Amino acid sequence: MAKRLALGFLTVGPLVILGIFFLTPAALSWLFAVVVMSFPIALVTLAVSRDGGVGRRLRFPLLALFAMLQAGVIGVLAFSASGVNGVYGFPLSLHFLLLLIWLGPLCVTTITYAVTFTELGIDDELLDQLKTMRRDRES
Amino acid sequence: MTGLDRPLIIGAASVYLLLVLAVGLWSARRTRTAKDFWIAGQNIGLWTTGLATTSAAFSGFVFLGGPGLTYQLGTGSLFIVVAGGFTASLMCWVLAKRLRLLAAVREIYTIPDAILCRYRSRAASGIAAVAVIVGTVAYLGSQFLALGRLVEAVFGTRELFGPQSLTIAVTAGVVVVVLYACLGGMIAGVYTDLLQGSLMTLVASVVFVHAIVEGGGLERIATSISVSEAFGSSFLEPLGRVPIWTAVGFYFVFGIGILGQPHMLHKFFMIKDPRDLKWIPLVVGFTQTLCVLIWLGLGLVVPALVAQGRLAPLMQPDDAAPIYLLEFAPTLLAGLVFAGILAAIMSTADSFVNIGAAALVRDLPKALSRELKRELFWGRVAVVGIAAVAGTLAALSGDLIATLGTFAFGTFGAALAPALAIGLNWHRVTAKAAVASMLTGIILNLGLELFARNGVVLLKPGVLTTAVSLAASFAVLFLVSWLSEPDKIDEDVAFVMDH
Numbered sequence: 001m002a003k004r005l006a007l008g009f010l011t012v013g014p015l016v017i018l019g020i021f022f023l024t025p026a027a028l029s030w031l032f033a034v035v036v037m038s039f040p041i042a043l044v045t046l047a048v049s050r051d052g053g054v055g056r057r058l059r060f061p062l063l064a065l066f067a068m069l070q071a072g073v074i075g076v077l078a079f080s081a082s083g084v085n086g087v088y089g090f091p092l093s094l095h096f097l098l099l100l101i102w103l104g105p106l107c108v109t110t111i112t113y114a115v116t117f118t119e120l121g122i123d124d125e126l127l128d129q130l131k132t133m134r135r136d137r138e139s
Numbered sequence: 140m141t142g143l144d145r146p147l148i149i150g151a152a153s154v155y156l157l158l159v160l161a162v163g164l165w166s167a168r169r170t171r172t173a174k175d176f177w178i179a180g181q182n183i184g185l186w187t188t189g190l191a192t193t194s195a196a197f198s199g200f201v202f203l204g205g206p207g208l209t210y211q212l213g214t215g216s217l218f219i220v221v222a223g224g225f226t227a228s229l230m231c232w233v234l235a236k237r238l239r240l241l242a243a244v245r246e247i248y249t250i251p252d253a254i255l256c257r258y259r260s261r262a263a264s265g266i267a268a269v270a271v272i273v274g275t276v277a278y279l280g281s282q283f284l285a286l287g288r289l290v291e292a293v294f295g296t297r298e299l300f301g302p303q304s305l306t307i308a309v310t311a312g313v314v315v316v317v318l319y320a321c322l323g324g325m326i327a328g329v330y331t332d333l334l335q336g337s338l339m340t341l342v343a344s345v346v347f348v349h350a351i352v353e354g355g356g357l358e359r360i361a362t363s364i365s366v367s368e369a370f371g372s373s374f375l376e377p378l379g380r381v382p383i384w385t386a387v388g389f390y391f392v393f394g395i396g397i398l399g400q401p402h403m404l405h406k407f408f409m410i411k412d413p414r415d416l417k418w419i420p421l422v423v424g425f426t427q428t429l430c431v432l433i434w435l436g437l438g439l440v441v442p443a444l445v446a447q448g449r450l451a452p453l454m455q456p457d458d459a460a461p462i463y464l465l466e467f468a469p470t471l472l473a474g475l476v477f478a479g480i481l482a483a484i485m486s487t488a489d490s491f492v493n494i495g496a497a498a499l500v501r502d503l504p505k506a507l508s509r510e511l512k513r514e515l516f517w518g519r520v521a522v523v524g525i526a527a528v529a530g531t532l533a534a535l536s537g538d539l540i541a542t543l544g545t546f547a548f549g550t551f552g553a554a555l556a557p558a559l560a561i562g563l564n565w566h567r568v569t570a571k572a573a574v575a576s577m578l579t580g581i582i583l584n585l586g587l588e589l590f591a592r593n594g595v596v597l598l599k600p601g602v603l604t605t606a607v608s609l610a611a612s613f614a615v616l617f618l619v620s621w622l623s624e625p626d627k628i629d630e631d632v633a634f635v636m637d638h
Binding site: 014015017018021022029036037065076081091093098101103114127129134137 | 231379390391602
């Protein structure tokens, strides 16, 4: 299911982006931002899916990442030119960019990757199998 | 003021260059085969791979172009680098494991090699090689241009040589890189990357702190920019000076297009133990984040200093970093930073001359069903040729550093990202689809860019040509894949894809 959703999004998403580029309504700028922010999640989902799903350990981090990126870009858009400032007098919109689009995903993705690495299955058995395949192919 | 007035800066740069040449000589003794020259013998550890990936990605574009772009565009320029929050992990999840395991079952030294294995199509790998060559020349040109500007700023060549200054500065840079890259190939590349990645991370962090203090603290920086006529509060808003199409377009191009960057992906072939991939996102992600601090720090403090009346408005935005370092930074720090920037530029250039040379002497001949004997010798010859062409482009183009880098980055992304990212994770992508996608990416990116430079406006204001070509390339890949008959995939390749 997750893999199919990812493939569906990756098929339609670029077409939506291209359509928005050539249409003019400003309201579609929100859609453009939401679609772009969903791209990395879809790609990771496609890459890690096994038997159609992403597995229990990756489900929550991927959902958290999705939520973070969407909240970040919506926050940037919503507070843009609002005059609302955050810490040290920098605009609130800048805080959304730095915290939810940059630093938050950095922490979530790097830690998740390391913690769930064993699920990628790179172990001695796999490496031996690959050596055997190469030897057989070259002989 | 130039570096000639501060000999310590020249001293630091000279010490760095000597170290680089020493590493080059050391590497030359260890470079005996094509495998050594192209992928450092596939014998590299975690930290070297991680720092090599960071320093290959980050160079003049981040250290010089970034602060300059911020001076011009405000904080909207940050959309280029904030994608670094997830790109290290994205590369590892989507591509690193597949590429490294492919390199375990087959003799794979380049991205076109990987494309040939996946699609069993010489047309696909040939087109990938052409994309690599085109993008390499443009990207190298941006690095040499950055190098030339740096040499001009530090050594005061504009005063000495007048209109010929840039040509002379660029030529000097090209000669150093060619010597270095010819001697040691990728062994030299990755071990200098280890040195300079460490240096870049350190100096970027220190410069950030220094810049914030020099600007009077974050609050004073924000206030002085907000109340100034030249900049105003819109400067600090992410969408203040940059339309959303450009800002989010940057994020799309640099966040997703990274999956087509051969100078970064190439590093995954070199890692000795695939299990080290576990820590790569942490190493790359955090070192990249520390490096980006110089973009943020100088990007904010230089406009603040102009707003405070302590610095004259810049004649060229790309002078932001050199002028700050020469006018405000302590001599030792400035010396280290200039050495660090020099290191960063040269190492990225070294990666590119290597992969460009590989595309010329290995990938293109293979695509034409010929293979060159004496690949190591011809590789060295190709390094000289590629560097000469790129140096000429740098001296003649007159572009802002960031613009040239964006174009090249976009060419790689549009041409290669879909075929690799989707193709290595979904069996249904066919060779026809990969070919169509790569051609779409290359032709659209080049075509739209040429039209724009000649005043023909095909896109609405703010829409990036690279974002259009990347989206189109993905769209074509899926369209053709769904419409064409599935291809056969070799058993060992399928095993790597499925595992």
